[in-house]
Amino acid sequence: MSNTASPIVEGPALARALPSTTVPQFIREAIRRRPDALAMIDAPTGRTITCAALDQQIGRAAAGLAAQGFRPGDTLLICSPNSPEWVVVALAAMAAGGSVSGANPGYTVAELAQQLRDSKARFAFTVPPLLDTVRRAAEQTGCEHFIVAGVAEAGDALPLAGLLTSNGPEPLASADPDTLALLPFSSGTTGVPKGVMLTHRAIVANVCQIVQGSEWPQGMVSLAFLPMFHAMGFVLTTLSGLAAGGTLVTLPRFEPEAFLCAIASQRVTHVIAVPPVMQFLAGHPLVSTFDLSSLQLVGSGGAPMGAALEDRVCARLKCPTVQGYGMTEVGAVLTLVDTRGALRPGSVGQVVPGTQARVVDPATGRDLPRGEAGELWFRGPQLFAGYLGNPQSTAATLTADGWIRTGDIGRIDADGFVFITDRLKELIKVNGESVAPAELEALLMTHPAIADAAVIGRPDEYTGELPVAWVVPRSELDAEVLKAWFAERVASHKRLADVVAVDTIPRNPAGKPLRRVLRARDAERMESVGMS
The missing domain is CATH 3.30.300.30 (ANL, C-terminal domain)
Structure with a gap:
C-alpha cells in the first residue's frame, strides 16, 4: 500500500503481467491443466462435470451456435437459474465471438423484452418453465433463436443437446481481448438499467486480481448460488473459482434448506453471500441442524454489513467471515480481504492488486485525507468500457483520466482498509x-x-x-x-x-x-x- 500522506491508495503490485486473451481462452487453459478434476457439481441432481468434459462442452456448444448462425458481434441473452449449462452456454457464446447478457429469470415479459431490445440479442438461452416468457418477450424484439436446456423436443426452440452434439469445427473467433464479452444490465449510480460493456480484457484482469488478492486454495469447493446474471455470481464466484482451480457447486437460487444441504453434502469450503443470507446464517435455527464444518471462508458483498453481524456469523460457523466491495462496472471486485493478513471487522477489505483508490469530496472534487469520508473513486484495468449507447451516463461515471465514480461514500484508514458508510447513488x-x-x-x-x-x-x-x-x-x-x-x-x-x-x-x-x-x-x- 502507498503511504498515508498520498491521497491515492495503491493496491499491491500485480504478480505477473495480465494475459492478453479472451475469457473462454483463459478459463479453458486453466481447466485443461487439471482434466480429471471436478469442475462443477449440480446440487439439485448431483450431476458432475469434469474439467475435460467442461472444456469439450464449451467447444461443441460454440460450434453448434456458429452452425445456427451465431456470428462474432452477436449477443446471446441467458434467462435461466444457475446451472452448469449457464456456464457452458455463456463461455461458448464468447468463444464464438459474441457477448452474453444475463437476465433475471424472475423478469416479467415486459422487463425481459426491454433487455432483449436494448442488448439487440438475436439468440436466447432458457429453461422449459421460462420458455413461454422468453417467446412472448421475443415477439416484441428482434430475437430470432431460442435454445432450451433439459428437453429433447421444444417446438421452434433448439434443445441444448443439439448444440452439444454438433460435429462442426469450432469457430475461429477473434482473439481481440478488447471486444465485448459480457453485457449485464445495471442501474449504475442512478437511473434505469443500462447495458454495462465489459470487455474480455477487463474480466480477465478482475479474475486475476481476485485470485491473487484472495486466499483461495486449489481444490476449494465453492457454492455458486448467487445469480450468474450478476457480476458477483458469474465473475467472482464462477469464473474466479474455476481459474483458481476450484470446484463449483451450482444451486439455482437461495432456498434455506437446499442451501444448507448443498454445503453439508458437497463439503463446500467457500461461500460468497449477501447480507440477508448472512443474517440467515447468524440467526436461523435451521443452520444448527446441518454439519457445516467443511466451511473455511464465508464472504459477503452486494451491500455493506456491520461488524456485529460479521462477528456473529464467524462465531457460529467457526470460520473466517469477511466482506468485499465492487460493482458491475468493474467486472465484480474492487476491494477484498486477504485472510493471510490482518482482519478489520466492518471493513470491506483493501484495494485489489493493480488498482488505485481515492476519496473525493463530492461537493468540491478535492481529494480527502485518510480517515475522512467522501465519494470513493477507483482506477484499474478491470473498469468497463462504458454504458451501451449511453455516452452521457458513461461520462458521468468515468472521468477523462480513467477514474470510476462509485457513488458510494466511504473512508480509507491508515492501513488501507476501506469502509463503506453511505451512498450518493439512489439504488x-x-x-x-x-x-x-x-x-x-x-x-x-x-x-x-x-x-x-x-x-x-x-x-x-x-x-x-x-x-x-x-x-x-x-x-x-x-x-x-x-x-x-x-x-x-x-x-x-x-x-x-x-x-x-x-x-x-x-x-x-x-x-x-x-x-x-x-x-x-x-x-x-x-x-x-x-x-x-
Missing part, C-alpha cells in the same frame, strides 16, 4: 439485487390514480431494504390494490412493501425527489407506528 438493495427508484416511479406514473410518486428504500433486517412508494393520489387510493397492480408488472424483488399517500413530493429545484427527506420522514413514520 435500493433488496437481497443484494439493485432496484432503481426511477424505474419504479416511471411505472407508478402510468397508473391513472397517481399524480406524482417517489420511491425510497426502507431498511429491513432480512432483505437489506424494501421499496416503499410515496405517492400523490389523483383520487381515493387503495394501497393494497395498487401494490397488487404493481406486483403483476415487475419482478418479485421490485414489488412495493408499502404505499404512503401524501399531498406533495418534496423535490429540489431541478425537479428531482428529495429522497433523503423522504427517508427521514419514513423513519419517523415507522417509529411512530412502532410506538403506537
